[in-house]
Amino acid sequence: MLRKLIASGLFLVFFAVVSAETEEFIQLFLPDGTPITAELAVTDYERQRGLMYRKSIEEDQGMLFVFAGESFHSFWMKNMNFSIDILWLDEEKRIVHIEERVPPCSSWDCPSYAPDLPAQYVLELQAGMVERHCIQKQQRVDFVLN
Numbered sequence: 001m002l003r004k005l006i007a008s009g010l011f012l013v014f015f016a017v018v019s020a021e022t023e024e025f026i027q028l029f030l031p032d033g034t035p036i037t038a039e040l041a042v043t044d045y046e047r048q049r050g051l052m053y054r055k056s057i058e059e060d061q062g063m064l065f066v067f068a069g070e071s072f073h074s075f076w077m078k079n080m081n082f083s084i085d086i087l088w089l090d091e092e093k094r095i096v097h098i099e100e101r102v103p104p105c106s107s108w109d110c111p112s113y114a115p116d117l118p119a120q121y122v123l124e125l126q127a128g129m130v131e132r133h134c135i136q137k138q139q140r141v142d143f144v145l146n
Helices: 002-020 044-049
Strands: 025-029 035-041 061-071 084-089 095-102 119-126
Touching: 025 061, 035 044
Parallel strands: 035 061
Antiparallel strands: 025 035, 061 119, 084 095, 084 119
């Protein structure tokens, strides 16, 4: 009986934590002014989950990973279903590193992708957006976080 109560309690705590993760979105603008609706990934859980298991991402969508400070934040494509473009941005929201058409990975030895310079934000976009919008290092992505 005690085990069932403990298991039930743990389930409720897990459910409360997962339910507390709410999807938040912001509008951001690529260097050429193209608007993107970006889902925010702010908590450790949201950043670890990222775009895993999703079927696709639309051209006007993205995911913005927000970190407390600049560092060499690395990403991998484990459990992804589609390729993406990845932009690393410094604290001034200037692009410091770009990876294009990063392929999904289903094995445990997926490669990691990291910037050459420290970044505070990482923006994931539909594959091909960098090429279509002529995005280059040192350009600025505009957004306001609340």
